[in-house]
Amino acid sequence: MTVTRVLAQEADVRLTQYAHGGGCACKIPPGELEDIVRGLSGEHRADVLVGLDDGDDAAVVRLDEHTAIVHTADFFTPVVDDAYDWGRIAAANALSDVYAMGGRPIVAVNLVGWPRDTLPTDLLREVLRGGLDVAREAGCAVGGGHSIDDPEPKYGMAVTGIVDPERLLRNDAAEPGLPITLTKPLGVGVLNNRHKSTGEIFADAIATMVALNRDAAGAALAAGARAATDVTGFGLLGHLYKMLRASGVGATIEAAAVPYLDGARQALGDGYVSGGTRRNLDWVRSHLDAHVDEDELLLLADAQTSGGLLVVGEVPGYPVIGETVAGAPTITIR
The missing domain is CATH 3.30.1330.10 (PurM-like, N-terminal domain)
Structure with a gap:
């Protein structure tokens, strides 16, 4: 860190x-x-x-x-x-x-x-x-x-x-059988909470928050994407669930494929979890089929500020973290 x-x-x-x-x-x-x-x-x-x-x-x-x-x-x-x-x-x-x-x-x-x-x-x-x-x-x-x-x-x-x-990119246009791409790393929530408590400054977190999603949106459109949302205060899990529910599909997320900012896991381990993050997880918990521990779920629900785009479709240059599947709007995490 x-x-x-x-x-x-x-x-x-x-x-x-x-x-x-x-x-x-x-x-x-x-x-x-x-x-x-x-x-x-x-x-x-x-x-x-x-x-x-x-x-x-x-x-x-x-x-x-x-x-x-x-x-x-x-x-x-x-x-x-x-x-x-x-x-x-x-x-x-x-x-x-x-x-x-x-x-x-x-x-x-x-x-x-x-x-x-x-x-x-x-x-x-x-x-x-x-x-x-x-x-x-x-x-x-x-x-x-x-x-x-x-x-x-x-x-x-x-x-x-x-x-x-x-x-138009919209959250009700996701189709099953497509990759899910995330265009910015997670973790600004726990790092910002640590900053508020201690005064420590995390340059990488600031850099990702001030970065525009312009290029990511352009790349998503060029790749033929039709469904997307940005990841902000409801966390990745909250925004993904809203998109799945609107589209009538489910998703599988590979937790190990999700990128995080340096220091995010340490901040979580040190207890810098916001109330908003915990409320996010409480809201989606009944729609999860989780095969990871509680800490991993809290990071996936971490309340982001100026986060990246969550795109249904593969966007060159950005990590694929899962895929959409046919069925109920349930998120399987493994």
Whole structure:
């Protein structure tokens, strides 16, 4: 496990200490959220290609035969202490929902909650600068946004993109008998939880969180993939189960094939497991046929922030971690 440095707490503002949780681990638990939104999908319209029904990554509305709009919003409390890095991570995470649908982000607006009487606004400027830099990398304009005075710092973006309706990636399009590809390693949840507790900084975790899923999405489309989702707060198991349930198929996962960040297993062994991760596992446990131990299941359910894409189909350059199978939406793990 490589630690680049430890923050001097007496000299630096530690943003993670101003929030009850961090990153996508702060999501409302998946089962609880589904209970809240049940029956709220609204009227069915022919131009709405993807709505609330299957809990996909973003809404998609057809404009014409060749163009559809992808729209999403994502924000969260600080996942790291560095303001600029938090801004970059939150922006990459918000943009990821567009890439997970096979789209291209074109414009975003900032979403900000800031404790004005507690934290200096210079830090907020750094957060926004980080978000802007990642949006620029993605070729996505940033057109202002909305802010409120909030007891906890929060940041993210609402993002609009475009997609060809015939090349849409969606979570209800998985077919049996295909490989499952994961495009980023797991483990940022336990490492971020360790960072929040100790101040240790994990450069590899930051690097993977700020990395755009643009190239992975392009490779998935080039390989002919039709089904994908990104791996964020519900963990690999939670997001995979949602895709299997929406598609009416099952899956087998080879635990030894799943890549992890350096230090993730040690952080797990040292007890840095978030409540969100445990809730993820509780939610999917009844849909698992697990032949691995509890620690392995916790890593597979680890609440990710700005994770990679989970693609049904083989994507060159990325590891295959299992395959889809015919049958009920059960995940066999061996």
